[in-house]
Amino acid sequence: MRIGPNFIPNRYRGVSVSTVPADVGLDEASLRAHLMGRDAYRRTRFVVARAGDGTGGVALLHVTRASDTELFSPVVAVDLLAGPDECAYVVEPEADTGIPSVLAAVAAQRAPGVRAVVVQGRYAHVNFIIDPKPLRVVVREVVPPEPAKLLDQVRRIIAVTESLPPIELVGELTELASLAGEQPSGHYLLPCRGSGGEVPGATVSYLDEHPERADWTLLGCTRSQQIHRWFYGEDPPTVDFCPKRAVRESAPDALTLTKCCLQEEHVESGDGWVSVPWGSSLEHIREALALLVAQEDPPWAPV
Incomplete structure (x- = not known):
């Protein structure tokens, strides 16, 4: 998947948040091994992987499912979009995470200079922006x-x-x-x-x-x-x-x-x-x- 400036999912319902076990690293190989073959909902395209070891680490992934029509189907491909060294998780309760300008503003205010910013906003909905410009x-x-x-x-x-x-x-x-x-x-x-x-x-x-x-x-x-x-x-x-x-x-x-x-x-x-x-x-x-x-x-x- 090509990642350009202002990379934002068009629907936050396609973004899943998952806390991974403490013994699973946030590198691509570890996350791929953890997720491959697991069932994912048919709307899921992206996964926000949060570290289960209490460090607050977070990584962003793009996942491909075996079927786009079945309600659930196994994950058949996992690609790392942003690792924990270039990703931040921000809670901003009043932010509407469906609005691109809001995501960019939160990224600039709460995580300046960070390449990928995940925002948990209004209604506890979660979305992200990569390379905000x-x-x-x-x-x-x-x-x-x-x-x-x-x-x-x-x-x-x-x-x-x-x-x-x-x-x-x-x-x-x-x-x-x-x-x-x-x-x-x-x-x-x-x-x-x-x-x-x-x-x-x-x-x-x-x-x-x-x-x-x-x-x-x-x-x-x-x-x-x-x-x-x-x-x-x-x-x-x-x-x-x-x-x-x-x-x-x-x-x-x-x-x-x-x-x-x-x-x-x-x-x-x-x-x-x-x-x-x-x-x-x-x-x-x-x-x-x-x-x-x-x-x-x-x-x-x-x-």
Whole structure:
């Protein structure tokens, strides 16, 4: 069996946990001699072998059964995937072990640098990850509001999605107040009050309240400029905070998820990036992540 990065069983019900007798070593030859010919349930594909001598040792095995249709059949082949010197067993009661990103996160937090990590998680279900290398995804957006909405939505999706590869999120957040420094002014116009944006030391008005025209600088994007033009018949001095602009101009260094106010109901993608509507739903996020990870070569899939 070929073992590549982010090697994860597609169903944890195919993972069996077995405590071997104290006199059985966790090397491949000893475990093969112990397991060959023993009956295994028809769903069993992998065995987590735990040492019975109290040392806490653990090894990972792939097993082949004589039949895939009989309820039980004898083991006819045993292959060592990871020995006790490169394997850790972690108990994390709140971890959903069916979720690849959760497995990778537990491995990074509880067993950093270990090649193979077995996780006993929620409902006492057990699964494992070998050679964890989560896909780095940059989430680019403007704050406030807090928490950063897009980043929060992506976290929620990957926390419950079994079909995505392990993903590590990196928030690339731009503060409205810091953008104001690009064009100092005593009065700023922000797109909406609901975001809670403020600029210390300056007067702030909100475009969605259609305030009386004043001598202000707009902190906004193309849609805000369009609304301002509709309300007041002219364009104000503007600091454009569009998070999509940079990825549209050149391919980002890392896979990037961002958003755009000009997208109302659709998801857009380009080389190394995907953009969702500003008011994106969780379904938009799910679609965007699928498009983003599809750009990886070779594609990932559980085994």
